[in-house]
Amino acid sequence: MINQLINKIKATKAPIVVGLDPMLSYVPEFLKTKVFQEMGESLEAAGEIIFQFNKEIVDNCYDLIPAVKPQIAMYEQFGVPGMEAFAKTVAYCKEKGLVVIGDVKRGDIGSTSEAYAVGHLGQVQVGSKSFTPFGEDFATVNPYLGSDGINPFLSVCKEEKKGIFILVKTSNPSSGEFQDRLIDGRPLYEIVGEKVAQWGEEVMGEEYSYVGAVVGATYPEMGKALRKIMPKTYILVPGYGAQGGKGKDLVHFFNEDGLGAIINSSRGIIAAYKQEAYQAYGEEHFGEAARAAVIDMVTDIKGALESR
Ligand SMILES: O=C(O)c1cc(=O)[nH]c(=O)n1[C@@H]1O[C@H](COP(=O)(O)O)[C@@H](O)[C@H]1O
Numbered sequence: 529m530i531n532q533l534i535n536k537i538k539a540t541k542a543p544i545v546v547g548l549d550p551m552l553s554y555v556p557e558f559l560k561t562k563v564f565q566e567m568g569e570s571l572e573a574a575g576e577i578i579f580q581f582n583k584e585i586v587d588n589c590y591d592l593i594p595a596v597k598p599q600i601a602m603y604e605q606f607g608v609p610g611m612e613a614f615a616k617t618v619a620y621c622k623e624k625g626l627v628v629i630g631d632v633k634r635g636d637i638g639s640t641s642e643a644y645a646v647g648h649l650g651q652v653q654v655g656s657k658s659f660t661p662f663g664e665d666f667a668t669v670n671p672y673l674g675s676d677g678i679n680p681f682l683s684v685c686k687e688e689k690k691g692i693f694i695l696v697k698t699s700n701p702s703s704g705e706f707q708d709r710l711i712d713g714r715p716l717y718e719i720v721g722e723k724v725a726q727w728g729e730e731v732m733g734e735e736y737s738y739v740g741a742v743v744g745a746t747y748p749e750m751g752k753a754l755r756k757i758m759p760k761t762y763i764l765v766p767g768y769g770a771q772g773g774k775g776k777d778l779v780h781f782f783n784e785d786g787l788g789a790i791i792n793s794s795r796g797i798i799a800a801y802k803q804e805a806y807q808a809y810g811e812e813h814f815g816e817a818a819r820a821a822v823i824d825m826v827t828d829i830k831g832a833l834e835s836r
Pocket residue numbers: 547549599631668697698699700742743744766767768769770771792793794795796
């Protein structure tokens with residue numbers, strides 16, 4: 529899957545991923561009103577609203593981008609109908625030819641991680657039949673439990689040619705509380721980065737590993753150090769846009785080949801119609817506003833890479 533992701537990044541010339549994090553507060557009123565009239569105010573309606581919202585965003589952007597990253601919490605909060613919307617979103621994006629990164633941030637003891645890996649990236653056996661429950665191409669994984677939590681994901685990745693992105697240095701303000709702690713004089717995130725590179729050697733694609741890392745755009749200097757520690761690791765970089773990351777902060781996340789990083793923006797794209805720069809589109813045209821925001825994001829990142 530990492531090879532397909534890279535091919536799509538090359539074809540679209542867009543090292544970006546659109547985060548499908550559909551909070552109800554980002555959904556235009558007209559869409560919510562329409563579905564509430566049809567279904568009432570219910571969890572089922574919420575699931576339907578977020579699916580229709582995603583579909584509009586995807587229909588307007590799919591030809592410009594290689595990948596999407598649905599964040600499961602935004603679906604899970606609506607219970608079973610939310611999870612159905614998650615599954616439908618994954619299936620729809622795949623139909624549109626997009627690589628899907630399931631932002632599920634899983635990781636547990638070995639046997640439990642195995643079930644997570646099977647559920648999100650693999651196939652589950654029921655009697656004599658096997659099923660693909662969600663069918664994402666990549667999943668995000670939390671490494672706090674160590675190799676036991678990661679190994680089952682590596683096995684499924686090998687079998688299914690899928691990939692993972694392991695949290696190394698997260699974008700949030702308190703990420704340093706644990707991740708920056710020095711151990712034998714070195715920050716924990718560097719130690720995790722080294723381990724990610726090591727795990728990645730077990731599952732290599734053509735140029736890069738199936739095992740990627742997550743490093744926040746909000747910590748560019750740490751990104752620069754981690755790029756060197758993990759040369760064959762694709763880095764998923766959240767934190768662009770709404771969290772303050774800009775194109776110029778991102779150049780060192782990329783390798784000299786112009787590859788090696790994929791930048792996520794969620795609110796900055798899907799709720800673009802609420803921003804001053806795109807307000808002229810009006811809420812009825814929120815999909816077109818998202819498309820304009822994608823084009824601007826790609827221009828910003830390309831400009832920064834060309835002038836490095
Ligand atoms: O794993 C992630 O994607 C992730 C890691 C991280 O360090 N920071 C981070 O913001 N994320 C996710 O990336 C998305 C960022 O959303 P925006 O800030 O709206 O662009 C959310 O889905 C977060 O859960």
